[in-house]
Amino acid sequence: MERSTEFLSDIDMVVGPRGHRRWPDAVKAQIVAETLVEGATVGAVARRYDMRANHLSEWRRMAREGKLVLPAVTEEPKFAALVVRDDVETTPDPEPRSPLDLIFGAVTVRLDAGTSAARIAEIARALNASS
Structure with a gap:
């Protein structure tokens, strides 16, 4: 042939x-x-x-080895299929976190565990400035 x-x-x-x-x-x-x-x-x-x-x-x-330069890939990206299942067990919500205590000398400030870092920093600066 x-x-x-x-x-x-x-x-x-x-x-x-x-x-x-x-x-x-x-x-x-x-x-x-x-x-x-x-x-x-x-x-x-x-x-x-x-x-x-x-x-x-x-x-x-x-x-x-870089001795031959290949053309750019022109294929569109491919994505995997998304499978949503209702029969999967979910984990329970974690137990509530304990509160956060800021202690500065004789002063104790108890904050909720969800307090933002920015707010904690503001309080710490205020406690430091008052001394």
């Missing part, structure tokens, strides 16, 4: 006098990028371009 490589002429690949092909870096990068698509294999992509898989693996190594 003879393979047709006519489509390769559209990608600026140069065939030398002895049949050796020279691939521009942009074409190499595009072919390597095709191997990174989910579900693609090096072997399948190599067959599509009528080349050996080990040759394509070498280009992949070059890309990992």
Whole structure:
């Protein structure tokens, strides 16, 4: 069975006098990028371009080492499905936290556990200023 490589002429690949092909870096990068698509294999992509898989693996190594710049990914991001279940047990609310005591000399200020840090700082400054 003879393979047709006519489509390769559209990608600026140069065939030398002895049949050796020279691939521009942009074409190499595009072919390597095709191997990174989910579900693609090096072997399948190599067959599509009528080349050996080990040759394509070498280009992949070059890309990992930064010697071949891959094109930007143009695929839209994919999201996982959200599953909402009603049959899951929920944890009970935690027990109420104990109050917070600020002690400054003979003065004790008891604050609710939900008091904001900013409010606690204001009270501490006021206690410090009064001394």
